[in-house]
Amino acid sequence: MRGAFYQGTKRFGVGDSPPLPPKAGEVRINIAYGGICGTDVHIYMGHMDHRIKIPQVIGHEMSGTVAEVGEGVTEFKTGDKVIVRPLIPCGRCPACEAGHYTVCHHINVLGVDTPGCFQGSWTVPAETLHRLPDDIDLKLAAVIEPAAVGAHALRTGQITGEDYVVVIGAGPIGIMVALESKLKGARVLISEINPFRINVAQEFGMEVVNPKETDLPAYVLEKTGNAGADVVFEVTGLAPGAEMMTKLARSRARIVIVGIFAEPAPVDLGRIMWRELQVRGVRLYDAVDFETAIPLVAAKAVPWDKLISDVRPLERTQETFEEIERGANFMKVLLNCSD
Ligand SMILES: [Zn+2]
Ligand SMILES: [Zn+2]
Structure with a gap:
């Protein structure tokens, strides 16, 4: 499978990104779409190199289907449509102890501090997953993360x-x-x-x-x-x-x-x-915000597709970030991670 690797300031390379078999408690997802967010643009500009292990696949807004589940995972099965809440709070700092997980002092943001979703396959802890309705359009599902914000x-x-x-x-x-x-x-x-x-x-x-x-x-x-x-x-x-x-x-x-x-x-x-x-x-989101956002987007009470300016293959990652840097008129651009 392919992945878009951040290789240093203003450089992406698309290359092989082999699927990682899920360990106990993990799930491997086949990514359908990845959404480009302002944070990804900051990474591209080189502002966040202290948090990235170059070369690294980035991206944290996505939709996909479960491909494989690791030992002990019972809540999800192959074929489930899912999105990831891309946060792993440490659970031990004063903020976490107070239940303020969004402002954890040592938060792990998937796609920043660890590899992200701009690839065909992504393996993550099961507790970061949210199940989607079976009939949801996976393109629209990629805007659930900003809806959770x-x-x-x-x-x-x-x-x-x-x-x-x-x-x-x-x-x-x-x-x-x-x-x-x-x-x-x-x-x-x-x-x-x-x-x-x-x-x-x-x-x-x-x-x-x-x-x-x-x-x-x-x-x-x-x-x-x-x-x-x-x-x-x-x-x-x-x-x-x-x-x-x-x-x-x-x-x-x-x-x-x-x-x-x-x-x-x-x-x-x-x-x-x-x-x-x-x-x-207000920063990031809690699990409850995804549970609020999922039915909102699934209900189609709003023409959410108007937020999606374009859908492009992973191969066009570099040129897309260059266009964004030049001030192109985009709301959300999605990368098609599945081919
Ligand atoms: Zn984002
Ligand atoms: Zn913490």
Whole structure:
């Protein structure tokens, strides 16, 4: 079987990646599709070399079917459609002892700290698997992982059908957060400046405002009877989003930080005090978030396929990352790992 190996900054090579027979407690999966995520782009750019054992197959968003089960595995059988929750918390650090597995101090992210899913066959511990409905389209199943990030963000923001929600940033995760909030019955507004992403969000029927063209804080006040938003999700990880988020929030609003801030960004602490705002961080997901995301994607209440910009063979991994680096208009690109 084939695999896409990260070989160092901005280089992938596609080569043989022999299937690993599952040990006790493990499952070997035939991968159908692997989704390219922002983390993979960081790896490609060479930002995460301290965690990678070069050459290494990367990738952590996927769908597939069980090929073989190791000794002692009874919950899964050959042919089951599955996805992997690509995290192995250490179980011993203070965060794990408190049950905060998503922020484990020594977390093993499969596809980063150990080999990933951009290959035909992947062998992982059975406890990382989630079973999928038999009739699910495995292409759509590859977007369950970002949907689980969204589910965790909604859980942290305690979204209800009464809320007015603003999502700053309409990348794949921002779209997920917005769609899942809307499915909860909330009123949702997206803030986005990129025309391609504005268009995708509108294709999902979302209301979008470009804060470069519209006075966004004034617009939100107008829509909320002068109150402001009940919940603001910051999903850009950039300073303008951090500056905007406090301006949109009503008294005692929840602000949820979902975007990854590579650099510290200025935040209006005075406003947080004055309006008694609650700022909450959210990272990765727990098992419960996959159990929320799986039926959401399987139910087809939303045309999830609009999130998939293209499906490509593994051989095109290098050129796909080059296109992403050049700023190509993609939401999710899937790699077909099965041929
Ligand atoms: Zn990801
Ligand atoms: Zn831990």
